[in-house]
Amino acid sequence: MIDSARTTWDSAARPPRPIEELGELWRGRSLVAALVSRNVKVRYKRSALGVAWSMLSPAGTMLVLSLVFSHVFSASAPAYPAYLFPGLLLWMFFAQSTGSVAAEVAGGIDLWRRVRLPKTAPALATVLTGLVNLGFALVPLGALLLVLRRPVGAALLAAPVVLAAATAFTFGVSLLVSAAALHFPDASDLYGILLQAWMYLTPVLYPVSILPPRLRTAMAWNPMALYVDAFRRPFYENAAPDAATLAGALGLGLATAAAGWIVFTRHADEVPYRG
């Protein structure tokens, strides 16, 4: 994107597309930063509460869900709000990021036809925006743990590792959904429906212990069950996930990000051809 003075760009010397995009994204890092700051600003610009809203909004969702479900799950998940909140935050980060990326990519296509920009930048900016919002929401989470007098300790050090893995996974899924949205106008709507089902198939609202053993084994095939559970554990049980779980979470996240990266970059260049 940025051409340092007088270097010649040669179409015959292009590296393979997924590798070229790495360089493009690096040179476009200012754009990613500007987009993230724009997204954060725009979301709260009209609200008098400003950024405080990004703390109150998830806290409100957590309170409502706690009122509804505390009673139901009190036996299987004591101190239900402390069970619910960390997993809910991770799920909302995943669902909101992946759900809005496709719409954002579709909205940015007109610009792609006219300005050369790293095609992965809008998707990355959306995921990072979600991460910033999750960061704000850690304040009410901390307050909740204090109020409920939950013990927390060194196990919390595992949370950023899980979050990094979940971010890679979210970025990968975002790119895969975007690649589908490039070809099919209804892909983002269908994905929205899928997300609804996916949430109920993931132990966000309910503890996994209420499931019959057969369904519990099936959870092994749901990556979000892995991330939600691993992220919740340090906050709720004051225990870090074991090393194998962390390694699996990281491996799955990186593999998904790589798959999304390759599929998306190979299709993104076709966009301007569609007149």
Place this chain on the structure above:
Amino acid sequence: MADGAAAADAIRLDGVSVVYRVPLDPGLSLKEAVVRRRTRRFVEHLALDGLDLAVARGESLGIIGANGAGKTTLLRVVARVLAPTSGRLRVTGRVAPLIDLLGAFHPELTGRENAYVAGTLLGLGGRESAARLPEIAAFADIGAFVDAPLRTYSSGMILRLAFSVATSVDADVLVIDEALGVGDAAFQRKCEARLGEFRTRGATFLLVSHDVLRLRGLCERILWLERGRPRALGPAADVVDRYLASLNP
């Protein structure tokens, strides 16, 4: 710099072709594709057909032709928005497309914030983009509105801001597609002066317009495209005369 010829040229195309794959059923949904196992069918459209072109540093080249002749496609290839399907493109220096940046603007952000985002979109670094803000605001002449949300702007102010950002990039190659009619007469004169500065600094221009008489005044050479191939390429006056003659036989 591969060879001597490329060093002198700002833009060089060797046998560049662009094939558009236009879907026959643009409404095909994912649901249909999965449920009915339908696959998408395409027609291929050759927008540029083995074009050879060399534009020297500091030269202004105008591109004319009927709708669908490949003018905009050629600009997009040079701006590297579109990769050639085959052939080779070499461009030396920073390319700036002089487009309206309205698609990059957000109504809730201030003029300053929008100009910053748009600057990074054009490839400026964060610090570089921030450093240009005072000059951009001065050129757009929007006064204290620079710190007001864009939704409070008049349409003329938005256009002036967009033009100011687009021309704030130190470009070696400027790619311009029908974007010269911005704002009132006074601002138009400022635009012309701004483009003149680029010319003095040795920038290369690639202009597309249907206003062929205007192009004749601005450009040294004109490329007349017809169905993706050059019909004529030469001194501006000659090519424009032949083009006009072909319109009124």
